[in-house]
Amino acid sequence: MAPACALTTVAILAALLFFVLLLLSRTMELRFTTSYAMVDCAPPPAPDDGAAAFRGTLLPLLAALPAAAAPTGFASLKSDGGGAFARGLCLGDPAPRDCLACLAAAAKKLTGCGASRRAGVWRSEGCFMAYADSNTSSAHEDGFRDVVSFGEEVYPAVISVDDGTLPSIPNCFDTRALVALARSLSGRGAGNSSGARVVTDAAALSSNATGKTAVTLRAQCARDRAAAAECARCLGDSARGVRACGWVLDGEHERVADVVGYHCFLRIETSVPPRPVAKYVKQPVVLALCAAMLLVLVVTAVIACVRKKRGTGNVAAVAAASGQQTNAAAN
Structure with missing residues (x-):
């Protein structure tokens, strides 16, 4: 019985140690990632006698565009009569099958824009698709910007003590520096x-900013409207549309913001390095708590083993006494 109790104690201690390591590392941090499909359907002209004809030429373009764009990440199509135009862009350098799947899902979203003559859709998987009744930009397209804040909110599973002091949280980017960095991506x-x-x-x-927060900017301009000056202007306007504050640049939190537009895409994200376990082991409160938990488990395991051993001994003694009484009766 002693070996079994020893093995039980060792197993409990190993499990507790593993849990503590998980608690103190990034493995136990909670992360929530939000996906999105941002659709912009420009108001249709009224009255629009040619709406049915336009839609009849548009739907085949939307069906053909994903396969046309998937091999290279970009395609621009127009109907035979030139009454409808469509273009699709996959962000970064994805595999053709991923680009195809993203644009196919985007095309389904655009079919819901009804009689609109201009519309666009952006998907968080990394693609953009738009259509129009002209190959030139409209004022609506030039001015459209939308910011989608999402991504990983990191909540460290670490015990802390409130010492009564107000936290000093570095929160804000320098907008001018951010705009300049975004514009530089055009080159x-x-x-x-x-x-x-x-x-x-x-x-x-x-x-x-404190800690070791890293900031990553990812940008892409539409290839058919990608002149360096125009691309830089679009990315700069996108950076200005981002909220400068609320980024918590303390080396403990992560944020993501996508700025979507018809001519360019800009993503700003912050990340922090993996948190070393030793950083929190040094905290006396955490160390004392872990030691107390270990002690409680060890004492509990020992008491359980002793009680079980005593119970087994009592059973054996009763059995021996019963055997002696049986033998005496037989004699």
């Missing part, structure tokens, strides 16, 4: 198939 390949990506330290974009 780093934002018009290419793979788009542009740059990583910088948060301290380069904020006067009060």
Whole structure:
């Protein structure tokens, strides 16, 4: 029985140690990722006698566009009579099958825009599709910007003690620095198939960033409207549309913001390095709590083993006494 009790105690201690390590590491952090499909259906002209004819030429374009764009990540199609135009863009450099799947889902969204003559859809998987009745930009397209904040909200599973002091949370980007960095992406390949990506330290974009927060900017401009100056202007306008504050640049939190538009896409995201276990083991409160839990489990296991051993001994004694009485009766 002693070996069994020892093995039980060791198993409990190993399980507790594993749990503590998970608790103190990033494995136990809770992450919530939000997906989206942002659809913009421009108001249809009224009256529109040619709405049915336009839709009849548009639907075949939307059906053909995903397969046309998947191999290279971009395609622009027009109907035979030139009455309808459509283009699709996959962000970054995805596999053709992923690009195809994303654009096919986007095409289904656009079919719901009814009689609208211009519309666009952006999907968080990384693609954009739009259609129009002209190959030139409209004022609505030029001015359209929408910011989608989502991504990973990190809640560290770490015990802390409130010492009564108000936290000082570095929160804001320097908008001018952010705009300048976004504009610079136009010269780093934002018009290419793979788009542009740059990583910088948060301290380069904020006067009060702490910790080791990294900021990643990803950008891509539509290839048929990707002149460097136009791309830079679009990305700069997108960066201005992002809320400068609320980023919590303390090395403990992560944020993502997508700025979608008809001519360019900009993603800003913050990330933090994996949190070392030793950082929290040094905290006396956490260390004392872990030690207390270990002690309680060890004492509980020992008491259970002793009680079980005593119970087994009592059963054996009763059995021996019963055997002696039986033998005496037989004699």
